[in-house]
Amino acid sequence: MNSLYPQESNQLLSIEELKKDNVHFIGVVKDKNILGCGAIVNKHNDDIYGELKRIYVKEAYRGQGIPKTILNVLIDHAKKQKLPLIRLEAGIKQPEALSLYKKIGFQERNEFGSYQYDPLSIYMELKI
Template identity: 40%
Template sequence: MYSLTEISARSSELVPLIAALDAYQNALYPPASQHSVALHALAEDRLRCILVRDENGRAMGCGAVVFDDKQAGEIKRVYLDPDCRGQRLGEKVVAALETLARDADCTLLRLETGIHQPAAIQLYQRCGYGFCAPFFPYQADPLSVFMMKALS
């Protein structure tokens, strides 16, 4: 049994999850194709974060949505510990991020992921995201995939 909770981007529980995500992506992509963001460095009013905990309260996953000034947001830093993958938790994280975005009057969510992460691409497709062109601040990158979904 897992629970999803909204937390601050400054929570110490995010640190090992983000470190694991960075290590995973460092093995897949050169630095120029890594588009990570330091969540703790963003203004809290432009950001909402989700933490996944197991039945023992251990942090097992995370995700964030970063808002721009035009009722759009970007999904960032979605990660699940390998021990809890394959249980449809990714869909729950994305759904929770979409709820946070709707609550903030966001009408569009976008994301960037990498071509070497087919499970992530499939997750976002299952959640209704379609492919799109690069969006600000990104430029075309042969190792990147850009996706978006209009929120109702």
Template identity: 30%
Template sequence: MTIEILQKSSLTPSIAQQIRSLFNQLNSEISQLIIDKVLVPDNTIVFAVCREGDELIGMAAMATYKVISGHKGMVEDVIVSANHRGKGIGKKLMLKLLEEGKKQQLNEILLFSGHHRLPAITLYKSLGFQLKNSGLYTLKVG
């Protein structure tokens, strides 16, 4: 098993298809962008993947951005294949993102998780994440 940062230069049609399939395990109702459109130079994203041989078994992304309140990261789409859950892969992916966040000297890393995702919440708390007293509002614009 290997955990690595996926670069566009190492993206293959097989990996792109596996990313689509893996994302569908998280939420098949969300329309996905093609990974080629995500891994572009002007999109500041860290995309970690876990592979076992040629099989993609987990992924996690962190978008980074700068605002007046600091240099931040937003964790998105942490997914481990249903066949490989409970093996610590999610933790390894998160640790890879946190390592990259330290390298980039981020001030804060944020994430949102559904209240029903108890194993994910347990993982995030074990890594030091704390529930922030705030509300999340959303507006679909496209």
């Protein structure tokens, strides 16, 4: 992300934030190697929803369906938590991710929560 966007456009969570009780963080591991990861954060600010964060797959493992697997696990978690919505912020320089989100059913929307307009960002939402 740091190679694609300026620091002020990166909306990454710190390791400390990922350890909080309202975060469900998962990793995909094969032969003791982490292939990818993702998280969903339960939010209760401007609405009740889960926010997808840190969806990432190492370059060598892309094209194998790992991002879709991560998303499906996180969506299932949101359903179990009875969250009515899942929202996300993604960068405009990530066409593969944006395409996957749209295929799963995410629709574009305006900024949400503490996000301010950023021309490098796209905001999306999935009703579950």
